[in-house]
Amino acid sequence: MIKVGIIGGTGYVGAELIRLLMSHKKVEIAAISSVSFKGQNLSEIYPSFYKLTNLICSEEDDVIDKSDVIFAALPHGLSEHIAKKILSKGKICIDMGADFRLSDESIYKKWYGKNFDIPELHGKEVYGLPELNKEKIKKSKLVANPGCYATSIELALLPLLSMNLIEPTGIIADSKSGTTGAGRNLSQSSHFTDCNESLSAYKIASHRHTPEIEEVLSSISSEKVKLIFTPHLLPINRGILSTIYVTPKDKIDLEELHKEYSTYYDNKPFVKILPLGEASKINNIKLSNYCHISLHYDEENNKLILISCLDNMVKGAAGQGIQNMNIVLGFDEAEGLDFVPPAF
Known part of the structure; x- marks a missing residue:
């Protein structure tokens, strides 16, 4: 052992x-x-x-x-x-x-x-996003586990940027997270009376995951990636929902794009591309190491909308850390993590 x-x-x-x-x-x-x-x-x-x-x-x-x-x-x-x-x-x-x-x-x-x-x-170090760096992680003794918001946004955008399908600037990421993302030490914003029955933005245009996201996505893009990222605090314990708006370089065939996404993540066990017409929801990934991504297209405005959901404490933190450990040690990367999310 x-x-x-x-x-x-x-x-x-x-x-x-x-x-x-x-x-x-x-x-x-x-x-x-x-x-x-x-x-x-x-x-x-x-x-x-x-x-x-x-x-x-x-x-x-x-x-x-x-x-x-x-x-x-x-x-x-x-x-x-x-x-x-x-x-x-x-x-x-x-x-x-x-x-x-x-x-x-x-x-x-x-x-x-x-x-x-x-x-x-x-x-x-190797940046520990298994869906991007699995081969490098295998050979590493120092793994930098990604941030939770960063994971949700990067997983949603990797296929688009690797295929050069979207404009690399003007990306808008609107993310909402449960209160565990703030850590165990109490702050004013995580007091029950401040966050209950409320929704608030914080660290607007100044969140530290911004440069992390831009660096990782720029590394797989032919051009430097820039985005506007705004996080929000949800009055729930855990979960992240990121809604990401991007501009395609050409008109999008959503069915064809859905096939491309499904192929891209085909051998990556913890990313699930939902059927067209469905939207990712936090309650479907809670307490699991899965990330659900749904694709939506506003044809009139030529905007592609991606919704990415994961549990910030599992795929956004501890679960992804264990996934990285499994890869470094030569185990199946799903070892100890392939449990089914609760149905409700």
Whole structure:
């Protein structure tokens, strides 16, 4: 059995990693760490684990020593030094944060307010979007797990940009996410009375997933990609719905485009292209590692509308991290993740 550790095991992403990994048949959780809850049993923090695991929160060095694969489930700015320690021991690091998502240090500094701490590590990472980089991920020991919003938008646009079918600028992505996307630490916007029975935009024209999306999509396009991205907070626990508006370079045959999308994702088990006439919905992917994409065409205005839905805690975070782990270790990428979403 492969031994897996989680640094930052008591945040929402860390807890979701534990939940999913406990059902994985080829790995076992060796250790978890937490600064805030060191020495405590996981079930004291999340009672849903009561009598299901005896994991005790320890220190990060203990996690690294006991594990073959380590997930760093931490806020940005904290993973570089941890990744260096992991790689120095010949082990595998999957960073769930943002420290390795951007290749350009100047762009990272612009959006995250700091330089790379260990520049020599950058360039060794692989961006962990399996539907784009599976072959590179297989050979990597440092995987940068994508952002949740970024995953929903990139998966929707990859086929169009790879086939050069749309204008690469003027793309509008309107995304809505459940409150778990803000993390476990409470903020004013995630207070029940502020978000319940409400819908609000935030970080308008300034969300940090914007440069990530643009860099990834530009890498597969013949031209630089620019988009307008506006996230919104939904009063639900989990899920992302992204509605994306693009301008085709020529008139679109929607049925033919649907076939192209279906072919593009044919061997990619977690992306499902819905039948024409259906629209992607959050409740159909909740608690799963699936992304549902639906295609719609406004012929009068020559606008293609894509609706992409995924669970921000699974395909948008922990599930995709495990998918990357499976690929690195040579397992079936669906191992431990091929469960059916709840019907309601």
